[in-house]
Amino acid sequence: MPRPSVVVYNVDNLAEHLGTFEQAILLALVHPRTALGREGYGRAILKEVQQRLERDVSAGAVYATLDRLEQKGYISSRLAEGSAERGGRPKRHYAIQPKGVRALHEARTATARLWAGVRLPAKGSA
Amino acid sequence: MMLLEGLLRLVLVERDREPVSGDLLEEYRELVAADGAATARRWYRRQVLGFVSRCSWPWGLAATLVVVGRYFLDDFVLPHLFDPQRAEIMTRLAIDIFFFAGAVTAWRTQRIASAPVVALAATLVVAIASWIYVAIVMIAPVPAWSTPADLGEALFIPILLAGLALAASIVGALVGRLLQFADRRSAALFGIAFGGVLGVANLIDTYRDPLSDDNALVMLTMLAATLAVVSFVASRRYVDGRMRDAIIAGVVIAVSTAVMASLLNLVRVNVFLHDIQNRDDWRNLLARYRASGYPTLRAYANHEYVSGLLSPTSFVVTAVIGGMTGAIGGVLRKLTHREPLQPR
Numbered sequence: 001m002p003r004p005s006v007v008v009y010n011v012d013n014l015a016e017h018l019g020t021f022e023q024a025i026l027l028a029l030v031h032p033r034t035a036l037g038r039e040g041y042g043r044a045i046l047k048e049v050q051q052r053l054e055r056d057v058s059a060g061a062v063y064a065t066l067d068r069l070e071q072k073g074y075i076s077s078r079l080a081e082g083s084a085e086r087g088g089r090p091k092r093h094y095a096i097q098p099k100g101v102r103a104l105h106e107a108r109t110a111t112a113r114l115w116a117g118v119r120l121p122a123k124g125s126a
Numbered sequence: 127m128m129l130l131e132g133l134l135r136l137v138l139v140e141r142d143r144e145p146v147s148g149d150l151l152e153e154y155r156e157l158v159a160a161d162g163a164a165t166a167r168r169w170y171r172r173q174v175l176g177f178v179s180r181c182s183w184p185w186g187l188a189a190t191l192v193v194v195g196r197y198f199l200d201d202f203v204l205p206h207l208f209d210p211q212r213a214e215i216m217t218r219l220a221i222d223i224f225f226f227a228g229a230v231t232a233w234r235t236q237r238i239a240s241a242p243v244v245a246l247a248a249t250l251v252v253a254i255a256s257w258i259y260v261a262i263v264m265i266a267p268v269p270a271w272s273t274p275a276d277l278g279e280a281l282f283i284p285i286l287l288a289g290l291a292l293a294a295s296i297v298g299a300l301v302g303r304l305l306q307f308a309d310r311r312s313a314a315l316f317g318i319a320f321g322g323v324l325g326v327a328n329l330i331d332t333y334r335d336p337l338s339d340d341n342a343l344v345m346l347t348m349l350a351a352t353l354a355v356v357s358f359v360a361s362r363r364y365v366d367g368r369m370r371d372a373i374i375a376g377v378v379i380a381v382s383t384a385v386m387a388s389l390l391n392l393v394r395v396n397v398f399l400h401d402i403q404n405r406d407d408w409r410n411l412l413a414r415y416r417a418s419g420y421p422t423l424r425a426y427a428n429h430e431y432v433s434g435l436l437s438p439t440s441f442v443v444t445a446v447i448g449g450m451t452g453a454i455g456g457v458l459r460k461l462t463h464r465e466p467l468q469p470r
């Protein structure tokens with residue numbers, strides 16, 4: 001009797017995969033599309049994420065995600081002086097860390113693996 | 127605008143207060159120039175309310191489960207059995223939820239004034255859920271709602287709850303701020319403050335009902351909550367992967383908490399001796415007193431409580447439990463924070 005093949009699920013990797021919103025934030029740091037985006041502070045990331053996701057995004061969601069990503073070690077932050085248009089309040093600049101880049105690679109690979117060989121019917125023709 | 131900004135700064139944690147409020151101000155000013163003041167104000171208001179709701183919804187959800195859960199039980203599950211105790215259980219749970227909401231919020235934001243904001247926003251969640259429930263039951267009436275008093279109660283409880291939420295959250299905020307202040311200084315000071323809070327709660331409880339025996343479920347819940355707090359605070363000492371720091375912090379917090387709580391327990395025994403000697407759970411102590419030859423019950427009770435406080439065995443047991451709790455906190459911290467933690 002043939003032995004059944006064993007499928008191994010790497011639970012840790014599955015749990016580590018980034019959500020769409022987290023990917024959008026990390027991509028905004030890796031590859032900003034605007035001059036403002038290249039500054040890499042909270043408001044710049046908010047605008048970049050809105051542009052990438054093509055929808056309105058709440059600032060609270062962006063800061064909560066930035067905080068989570070920093071706790072996981074995917075990004076780091078530093079404070080810098082603020083300008084007059086922000087009442088002199090400091091800016092927190094974010095930078096992606098090697099672990100964040102790895103997580104993005106893994107997320108892309110996982111998505112590519114998921115879609116490998118899949119051909120969907122044209123939109124609306126289901 | 128100033129009010130909204132004040133609200134925003136209240137609910138932001140210390141670390142984010144300046145940079146985040148600066149980001150929003152910068153975007154607001156750009157929106158004023160691009161789309162006009164009204165649009166900018168609407169955007170700013172939406173963002174601030176988003177921050178407030180992020181802090182409030184878990185507490186609102188918990189309070190909603192208590193309030194609407196009670197309506198549901200009354201109407202559909204235990205209409206008669208549950209009735210005599212329902213108000214007391216619901217009120218106590220609601221007070222606990224808003225107390226913890228205040229304590230946690232004040233700890234996070236280091237502002238006492240943020241607690242009532244979060245408590246009122248959470249009450250709003252309860253009110254909306256409560257009124258939706260009432261609307262549903264009115265569409266599909268059940269016999270319980272044929273009494274106008276029941277309907278009125280369900281409609282007005284959320285309004286009454288707002289006062290309760292404010293009071294409980296402010297008391298919770300004072301406690302949270304005190305504990306956070308002590309935590310910033312040392313593990314021992316945190317333990318003394320935490321033991322003080324537990325001791326004062328015990329004093330208030332005895333003042334309210336001196337003859338009520340210790341309830342096993344309540345005691346276990348208190349012990350679990352105490353261990354969770356010790357574990358959480360010890361885990362914050364787990365810096366740069368040094369598990370030893372978390373274990374030592376656990377030991378120090380547990381011992382100092384136990385000493386302070388025991389001292390206040392001694393105060394409680396002396397203040398309420400006349401009443402609590404009639405409690406069922408004092409029968410054994412009274413029997414030992416009669417056999418002891420001590421001149422007064424007060425002298426014997428003090429001897430027993432002080433002996434317990436100074437007993438090396440109780441110190442060792444407390445220290446071991448504290449160390450284990452600190453280690454658990456350290457492991458949990460290691461699992462949830464993948465990178466080495468920065469010193470606080």
